[in-house]
Amino acid sequence: MASTGRGLQGTPFRFEGPVSPELLIDRQAELAALARRAGDRVGVRLAAPRRFGKTSLLVAHAAQLRETGWRTAHVDLGRVSDLTDVARRLASAYGALDVSWLRAHLGGLLARLGLSIGPTGASITFGPRPILPDAEAAELVLHRLLDLPVMLHEREGTPTLVVFDEFQDLLVAREDLDGLLRSRIQYHGDAAAYVYAGSEPSMMRELFDRRERPLFGQADPLALGPLPPDAVVTDLSERFAGEGLDPGEALGELAAFAGGHPQRVMLLSYLLAEQLEAGRPGTPETAERVIDAAVERAQPAHEALWSQLRRSEKVVLAGVADGLPPSSPALAQEHQLGRNTLHEAAERLIDQGHLTRGKTGVRVIDPLLREWLRRR
CATH class of the missing domain: 3.40.50.300 (P-loop containing nucleotide triphosphate hydrolases)
Incomplete structure (x- = not known):
């Protein structure tokens, strides 16, 4: 379903608002x-x-x-x-x-x-x-x-x-x-x-x-789950080719980082296209530059969210971003909070759409929020 969509939107990597049907991945x-x-x-x-x-x-x-x-x-x-x-x-x-x-x-x-x-x-x-x-x-x-x-x-x-x-x-x-x-x-x-x-x-x-x-x-x-990684890379590779750009290894790195998050993978692709058009190669180093730029771009929204959270929710969100189970004994002991308090905070964050529970445990839905939390 890949299409550059130049005549319709000006970019095949639209990341703001709904995309037209021909730009839908999978x-x-x-x-x-x-x-x-x-x-x-x-x-x-x-x-x-x-x-x-x-x-x-x-x-x-x-x-x-x-x-x-x-x-x-x-x-x-x-x-x-x-x-x-x-x-x-x-x-x-x-x-x-x-x-x-x-x-x-x-x-x-x-x-x-x-x-x-x-x-x-x-x-x-x-x-x-x-x-x-x-x-x-x-x-x-x-x-x-x-x-x-x-x-x-x-x-x-x-x-x-x-x-x-x-x-x-x-x-x-x-x-x-x-x-x-x-x-x-x-x-x-x-x-x-x-x-x-x-x-x-x-x-x-x-x-x-x-x-x-x-x-x-x-x-x-x-x-509605995450986008399949193979479909993401295949579709976006065609879009980069349509723009005369070679994303190289950077595309795979960014697709893995995004974890199937539709809006975030499009934002990262848009920023990668800017790097490639500026003459930088599609290397893992360029992918890191793109992630840095995306995290900086999303920082005001993440700071606003952080300021609205309760202390227990901040502890859980940061812990999950670091790979810890939300009500782990280590997290409870480090922050002097009851495990039941942490469990309830995790449930609220799931209900609010910030965390999700899957086969591998609880994870942060937004990869840019996860990265921002890791860098704090």
Whole structure:
């Protein structure tokens, strides 16, 4: 699936934001699973750490379905704070389904939420949020919009894929919104397929694994793991060749360092391309220069994270970066902390998406964070 993508993005090593489907590395198995579930109208919950290619995968999934006649809507719920935020995000995404319907049926309500339909009728325009929240208008918009896929299916026979991204933030806006959502979509049948994507495992479990929650058992889990190393090296080698660059041994070194982290391997490749274009060879020494530059680039974010952690979480995160089990006796003794305290800190860091537990034990997900911790 390698492509230089020069005409589309200017670089084949895009590391900011979702990538276009032709720049997606591997993920054929995940795309096939998503396509099967959509065809069977089975909901999917997709959990992955932030910057792990979740949105890029879903963009590719939507593109494949559009080629077969589906409509698609991508609702970004990241950092919503209240019902008005949710309604505004939903209206913006659903506007792509049938903006004329929105103009005819919801124009007045949307105006109460600070939204307007563009003069050409092609898009929803965000204005300032209302000074005072209008919960009544927001809830009416949600109820009517959520049933739009059914209306379109009845009118045209066209199914709709709806992706709710950063779905766990729905509970931040209002505790019962998953119930409101289910009260509408449970009757959609063949009209729509739904994907619920999130980056905070604990909140996604809260939504789908607790019997008390309305969406309990309503979506098949799909995990998004690291990229296969062979696929990474093969794909990126083709991209470097397309740029007339020889990455040499440096590419393998950087791919191993990244450990299959999608965003980080692209950032490292981008920085390697800069080194090669400056005339440096693709050697392990150049790979070290690239890692140095990447760690420095990410340092402000890592410092911000560090400042927000509790002492026990700092101890666990630094210990795991150094290869120690999170609740090891040595770590507990060195820092005068109980092993149970360290275990609880590790569980919080896993829930927050900073650590992951695999066959070889617990590890830091972000390789640049791990390296920064080792160098402290």
